[in-house]
Amino acid sequence: MPLLLDDATDPRVLDPARISRARSLLVLSRDDSANLDIVMAAREANPGIRVVMRLYDDDFAATVSHTLRASYPHAATRSRSVSALAAPSFAAAMxxxxxxxxxxxxxxxxxxxxxxxxxxxxxxxxxxxxxxxxxxxxxxxxxxxxxxxxxxxxxxxxxxxxxxxxxxxxxxxxxxxxxxxxxxxxxxxxxxxxxxxxxxxGVQPHRTPHFPPAGTEAGDREGRRT
The missing domain is CATH 3.30.70.1450 (Regulator of K+ conductance, C-terminal domain)
Known part of the structure; x- marks a missing residue:
């Protein structure tokens, strides 16, 4: 299998990697922004390519995933947050x-x-x-x-x-x-x-009580009790 060592954020590097013919792309560097740049460049050349990318920040990963799915509805997009995946195992081990x-x-x-x-x-x-x-x-x-x-x-x-x-x-x-x-x-x-x-x-997370809106019969009863 050919191996290319170059800057994958440069669209010209993706051409010799035959990105236009690729079925899937794994983007696994430690730089969130670089990973996103690579995916965007790849999607420009091949809108239907299946993408799995590694991202660190969970909120950023969710935003990227939703945005790419909306922009390319016919392509499979999965973003995985390293911290979100690792945290439960680390806490359990501790x-x-x-x-x-x-x-x-x-x-x-x-x-x-x-x-x-x-x-x-x-x-x-x-x-x-x-x-x-x-x-x-x-x-x-x-x-x-x-x-x-x-x-x-x-x-x-x-x-x-x-x-x-x-x-x-x-x-x-x-x-x-x-x-x-x-x-x-x-x-x-x-x-x-x-x-x-x-x-x-052994502790159930605290749930905020739900009060019916004022002006309704249930809400007025709740207001009198409080």
């Missing part, structure tokens, strides 16, 4: 959680983590069906907390690229929904970032 992998889902991430059931108020004593929290976490597999090697993937890699969940040994990957989680269990969970925060701290 709290002693074992994170098997991280999967980007649109602007969010889905984490696969291992949790001991013992003493956990959201898990212990609940069936797998009852322990499910929509948009927060789901129990995927159940094993024994006494098996210290049970949750180690057979692959030496601990990233999603080396993770194939059914290869994680020592777990029942098809437990019945009525199976009650006990203190001696260890579970594999798929969680959102918000769900991981709750699992680590």
């Amino acid at each position: 709290m002693g959680r074992h994170v098997l992998g991280v999967m980007p889902v649109e602007r969010g991430v889905l984490l696969f983590t291992v949790v001991d059931v013992a003493g956990h108020p959201a898990l212990e004593g609940f069936s797998i069906h009852e322990a499910f929290k929509q948009n927060e976490w789901r129990v995927l597999a159940v094993g024994s907390s006494g098996n210290s090697a049970a949750y180690r993937p057979e692959s030496p890699s601990d990233t999603l690229g080396g993770l194939y969940l059914p290869r994680v040994t020592g777990f029942d990957w098809r437990p019945p929904h009525g199976r009650v989680l006990r203190a001696g269990d260890r579970v594999v969970l798929a969680t959102t970032r918000r769900g991981l925060d709750i699992l680590m701290t």
Whole structure:
């Protein structure tokens, strides 16, 4: 495979790289603005090219993704924020959680983590069906907390690229929904970032109460109570 070493932000460099015939483009430098420049130059030459770019700032990544999708609706665009992908795994590791992998889902991430059931108020004593929290976490597999090697993937890699969940040994990957989680269990969970925060701290994020608008019957009743 030919290798070109040059400034990819220069449209003239993309021509010998045959950008007009390319099906996909990965832009993975550490410079957000340079990555965006490369993608814009590539899209000018090939509007339908599929693009995956690396960006650091999560807000900037979201803005770029929305803008490019609007400008090129018939092309696939994915932007991934390094900080947004790394933060949940780093926080989980600091709290002693074992994170098997991280999967980007649109602007969010889905984490696969291992949790001991013992003493956990959201898990212990609940069936797998009852322990499910929509948009927060789901129990995927159940094993024994006494098996210290049970949750180690057979692959030496601990990233999603080396993770194939059914290869994680020592777990029942098809437990019945009525199976009650006990203190001696260890579970594999798929969680959102918000769900991981709750699992680590046990604290539900504060929600701002919703008051009906004044002038309505419900709002007037609420106003009299307050």
